[in-house]
Every structure is written in structure tokens, then in C-alpha cells.
Amino acid sequence: MSKKREMPIVVATLPLVIMIIGMGFTIIKYEGAPHIPLLLGAFSASVIALIYGYSWDEIEQSYYTGIHKSLPAIVILILVGLIIGSWIGGGVVGSLIYYGLKLISPGFFLVSIMLLCTIVALSIGSSWSTMATIGVAGMGIGISMGIPEPMIAGAIISGAYMGDKMSPLSDTTNLASGIANVNLFEHIKHMLYTTVPAYIFAFIVFAVLGRQFSVNAFEYGKIEGIMESLQNHFLISPWLLLVPVAVIVLVLFKIPALPSLSIGVILGFLCQIAIQGDAIGTAVISLYDGYTIETENQLISDLLNRGGLSSMMYTISLTIVAMIFGGVLEGTGILKRMMDGMVDLVRSGRALIPTTVLTSFSTNVLMAEQYISIIIPARMYADSYTEKGLHRKNLSRAVEDGGTVTSVLVPWNTGGIFVAGTLGVETLSYVPYAFFNLATPIISIIFALIGFSIVKTKMQDKKNHAPNDGMDTSG
Secondary structure, three states, X not given: OOOOOOOOHHHHXXXXXXXXXXXXXXXXHOOOOOHHHHHHHHHHHHHHHHHOOOOHHHHHHHHHHHHHHHHHHHHHHHHHHXXXXXXXXXXXXXXXXXXXXXXXXXXXXXXXXXXHHXXXXXXXXXXXXXXXHHHHHHHHXXXXXXXXXXXXXXHHHHHHHHHHHHOOOOHHHHHHHHHOOOOHHHHHHHHHHHHHHHHHHHHHHHHHHHHXXXXXXXXXXXXXXXXXXXXXXXXXXXXXXXXXXHHHHHHHOOOOHHHHHHHXXXXXXXXXXXXXXXXXXXXXXXXXXXXXXXXXXXXXXXXXXXXXXXXXXXXXXXXXXXXHHHHXXXXXXXXXXXXXXXXXXXXXXHHHHHHHHHHHHHHHHHHOOHHHHHHHHHHXXXXXXXXXXXXXXXXXXHHHHHHHOXXXXXXXXXXXXXXXXXXXXXXXXXXXXXXXXXXXXXXXXXXXXXXXXXXXXXXXXXXXXXXOOOOOOOO
């Protein structure tokens, strides 16, 4: 085996710099896909690893390891494509849009869909499942009301991620508390300090933005045309609303996401055959190619001609490529070298929490996976929190504030890829409206710098730790 040499930090950051420059040219200048810049970053990381003593077999294995970590997300993406195709064909999405248009006022739509997504995600513990079901229908309702798609997506994302972050059923919430060795409910309680202000901020902004879509400014003739078109092409029934309700109930009873979503696909498939009267072959085609509809209403045509497994192939390929880049960074020690440099910069407990938040966000950018953005920083900084006399729940909150909610802000992260593929809105378009996700890490950093809601360990646990640096001990 070849002898490995330690990389200078400047060299370790080169793949990231190359990837970001390539991403800027590809997306901003040429309006292309991010796949090639990510592969360029992976190639440059591979070359650097070879120079510093890694064998090609080790580098190649890091590719496969990265792809392996993305497999759960890929399976979810496949099911989401199937569920969208089957629910549109089965009239489920049409019924949700129809009754949503009857019940929700345009002026209150943004805050209404945000609250609804919060409640559902809090109940089932999954932002992805919430966005794949309630979110898809919410996009249809909001677009029908003439509200800009990025704005609708921002409200859905803000609500779904707040509910997911605060739910005791959430995998990321359990992961963060588990790795930091903090009681789950202590962790959730401590997150209230940063999560509630961010949520209130998002709610107020969406309430203000929603005023421009008031009843007086809205054309009800357009709404009636959409509802009439839906009735002409689907059998609209409140009974069809039981399909998403069934999926939510299954998750509430702690049935894993994959079988729950699979049952949702089956129910949508059966509804298309038994209720909408389509042939079995048509329903099968909807599962792969998506639902196809020809209607005199262009908005309905644009909205409902989608879904199916094929619609997720771009998203799946981007997920694989992103995880190849992340895998080679981790497997060749490049990521660790960059992170070691960040640890060296920490000189006080007051700086440790902002550094943790920024590291979690940086990991989302580098590794393209929100779970890794929780795991790596939590492992990296655990001893530092103990040494500086900080309670571990500061660590668990920081990795959630910087990792969980920011994954959707990165176009090549599995979170950003999922949202773009599911809601049909490009990441960079909805990011300015994801107010909760933008505000949470900022509030977390500000509170750490001023010493608010930072919990110290008890005196008897601090005998061999660093002295108090003057931070607030309020819990």
C-alpha cells in the first residue's frame, strides 16, 4: 500500500473551489444542469487523493460508498414519482385542489398551507412525505389562485421543515439527539428557542405577502373555470381525500415511510381504475410516464401532466452524482482535513456553536446529504463541547439548525433535489422564500454570539473543563 501524506488545507479545499466555479458557470451563465460541475469536483478530488497517496481502488470504493448512502433517498424519490402519477390519475390531487379552492381564501393561502404542512409534518415526523402529499396538492391550489410558484414552495417548505424538526417521530430529530447523547425531549425543548422565532418570522412575512392576493384582487371567474375543468375530467369526491389521510394515519401509527407511501401508490392506482374508470394499462402507464390530460384550461394541463417514475430520473441521477462527489471527499480524507481546519479556528465556547452551525451547512454543500450534515459535525465537536463546559444539547440543536433545515437550500443536496423534483420549482427560485429555513441558522448564530439560551454543564461536571467564558447559562 502507498504511504498517505497529509494534505495542506489549501489543497483540500481545491475540489470545492473547482466545483463552485464550475457550478457558477454552468447554472448561472449557461443555465445548464449541475451534474457536470459535481463530476468535475469529484474528478479533481480523485486526482488530489492519488497525488497524496491514495490508491485508485480506495478512491473507486469511496464512489460506491457515497452512492450506497443515497439509496434510501433514491427509493423515496421513486415512490414519490409513482405516488404523484397515481394520485393525479386517481383524481386524488384533483379533488384536493377542487376543495382547497372552495375553502381557502387567496389572501390567507400562504399562511394556511404553511400551518397545514407544519401540523402534518409534526404528526408524522417527515417533511418529505408531507411535501410529497400535502405539498403537491398545495402547489396546485396556489397556482390556481395565481400565486407565484416559488412563493408557494417556500411556504410549504417552511411549514414542513418546522414540523419535521420539532417532531419526536422525525428521523433527523432522533439522529441529532442520539449522536449528541441528549434526551430526545430535552433536545426538542431546547430547539424551541431558535425554531419558534424563525417560525414566527416566516409566518409574519407570508401573512404580509399574502395580502396582495386578497379577495378584491382575485378573479373568481378563473377559479370557477379551473373547478369546472376539474369536474369535466375527473370524478371529484370527498371520499378520494381518504387516500392521503390513510397515508398520514399509517405514518402516525409508526409504519415506515416506504410501506406507507407504497400503500398510497396502490390506493391511487385502484382509484384511477375503479373510480375514474381508466383501463389498467392506462393506470400502469401513469405510474411510469406520468398522467396525461388534454384540457381546454392550460393551467390544468400544465399542472396535471406530470408525475411518474420517469419524471424522477433527472432527480435520481443528480442524487447519485452528488453523492459520488461527497463520497470521494469523505473517503479520501479531504473533508476531514477541511473540517480539522475549522476546529482549529475555535478558540472559545461562544465561537463553538456558530462554528458548528456553519460546519453543518458546509457539510450540506460538500456532502450533499442532510444526515451527514448532522453526523459529521456532531462527532467532530462533541469533545470540544465537553471541554468548554457546554451542555451537549447545545450541540444537538446547532447541528439541526445548521444541517437539517438548510439541506433544501443547496441545489445538489438530496433535500434540494427532492423539493425541486417533487414540487416542480427550481431550488434557486424558491430559496428566497424559504424564510424559516433561512432564518433558523441565522438566529442560532446570533443567539450564540450574544450568549442567549446557551446551557452550561453543572459545576460538578466542569471540574476538569475550561473556565467560564462569560456566556449566559439560561436554558
